[in-house]
């Protein structure tokens with residue numbers, strides 16, 4: 353079998369899919385990071401000259417060639433393109449053998465996969481209503497960002513509003529539900545300590561990105577001051593990018609994202625590294641259905657998996673795919689079809705392109721006009 357064609361499809365609301373065709377008629381689908389989709393699509397096409405004519409089943413070999421064949425390695429742009437290709441290659445391998453990808457990763461270590469949605473709202477009342485709606489649908493975990501834009505130090509009112517959102521959600525959902533908080537790297541270490549201490553009575557399951565992941569010593573120091581477990585990893589790439597954070601001992605949950613961390617196999621290997629540090633796996637995925645599929649196959653085969661992120665119902669695929677995922681009582685059943693298990697409805701995808709403006713950027717500005725972390 354040989355690769356004959358590589359292409360990308362940017363689809364509404366915000367999916368960037370990869371399609372790899374072969375001379376045997378097997379088509380593999382993958383997904384890239386959709387942020388700055390123009391750059392991601394160009395990264396995918398930049399490997400066309402290498403991949404055309406190659407055997408698509410030599411996945412690790414091609415990954416090595418794409419990663420190590422350039423002096424400037426890694427990062428979200430190149431890494432996103434390589435990851436999207438890698439997902440599509442696993443889809444082809446699974447389809448060629450007639451088995452789901454998790455079977456090729458050592459077989460399933462669980463029967464179904466627990467997932468969570470995001471809740472949210474501009475007001476506390478909207479947040480509580482959104483959390484209650486998720487409970488009514490049977491979810492056993494949810495996540496939200498309790499903070500808005502944050503200055504390096506904050507006034508008591510801002511702190512109290514953030515803490516009040518956590519209290520209100522905990523009181524709404526009770527004590528058997530995982531309430532996960534995402535600080536989104538917006539918060540300074542000084543403020544993270546104050547917020548964690550005040551939110552601690554409401555027992556968050558973890559606090560995600562309490563500070564930006566680029567400063568591991570800062571995160572490690574926070575871990576000595578927090579009692580709440582720390583989660584991070586959505587902005588780290590490949591095993592090498594995760595090494596230091598795991599060695600630091602700072603975190604309880606690792607959150608690699610297959611569509612940017614390096615693909616299915618890289619995410620599985622990061623999970624295995626985490627297992628040796630007694631760290632749980634909660635793959636990042638606020639993106640689309642092919643990346644969700646990649647997450648589910650890794651989750652199926654990883655003993656230290658904890659819970660899977662899905663941003664909302666639109667990310668299950670909708671009409672963009674022929675077999676959208678279904679969440680029942682907070683779980684998704686193991687995918688059983690060959691490969692990643694879902695195929696694009698290309699006619700729908702071509703008729704519903706991603707609007708260019710969704711990719712322009714998102715900003716927070718302070719009252720004085722300066723930029724705050726989004």
Ligand SMILES: [Mg+2]
Pocket residue numbers: 534536560561586
């Ligand atoms: Mg996050």
